Amino acid sequence: MTETSRDARRAQTAERIREAARQQFGANGYEGTTIRSIAAAAGIDPSLVMQHFGSKAALFATAVQLPAVSDGGGERAAADHLLDVLGIRFDALPAETAALVRSMLTVPEAADTMRGYLDERVENLARSLDGDDARLRALLTVSGILGITITQHFLRLSAFEGASHEDLLSAARGWVESLTTGSHPAESGAPQ
Known part of the structure; x- marks a missing residue:
């Protein structure tokens, strides 16, 4: 004992x-x-x-090991999951995420950890999407979320100051859905 x-x-x-x-x-x-x-x-x-x-x-x-996130199947589940992820990113960052992002450009171990995590996120998301360009759309989505994380929490772009959590999620909805469903402006007749 x-x-x-x-x-x-x-x-x-x-x-x-x-x-x-x-x-x-x-x-x-x-x-x-x-x-x-x-x-x-x-x-x-x-x-x-x-x-x-x-x-x-x-x-x-x-x-700085990031927790694994399990993705649901299908594009609707992928879009819902990504909006949940963005909801978390629009709030305070978990300490391990902040440490990893802060150090990823200067510390090889952090870069390796982040690269592995993001590659895994891209592959998981791509598996839930349809179309020949599913992997590219997953790559752009994961990269965009990382960009949001950096610009909001580290660069602190002033445009984030007046934006509510709900407004940010509402604005992100169209972006996320267009990336996960694969509908392109040229295909839908919308202006480019």
Whole structure:
């Protein structure tokens, strides 16, 4: 029984370290975060961070893992899912997402993690779409959502200031539906 409680305490400590790392990396990026700052945020000795994760790079790779999102089948489900994702992106970012986006252009581990995650999102979305250009439409959609994340939460474009959450989602609906259904302005008779 002692081993189980020791294992449970170890797992709890590791999770406290991961959560503190997410917060620190999200706020300060990879370069601005230290093992000491993570340990202080977790309320533990810095040596425990190293015992659990071995290095700052290994901890970063673990802390910024984005959760998998399961897509439903069909284009309607894909559009609904993407609008849910946008609803989340229009709010505050989860710490692991903020850390990953903040560091992806300067830290190879972050770039690799983000690339893998986004490639997976593109492939999952493409499987739920019809048409020869489904993969390209999925690529544009995933890239657009990343762009929204960057321009709203990091560049803080002023146009976001007066826009309500509901208005942003309403405006995004047509964009998302056109990308997921594959209807093109030239095909529908709408002006280009």
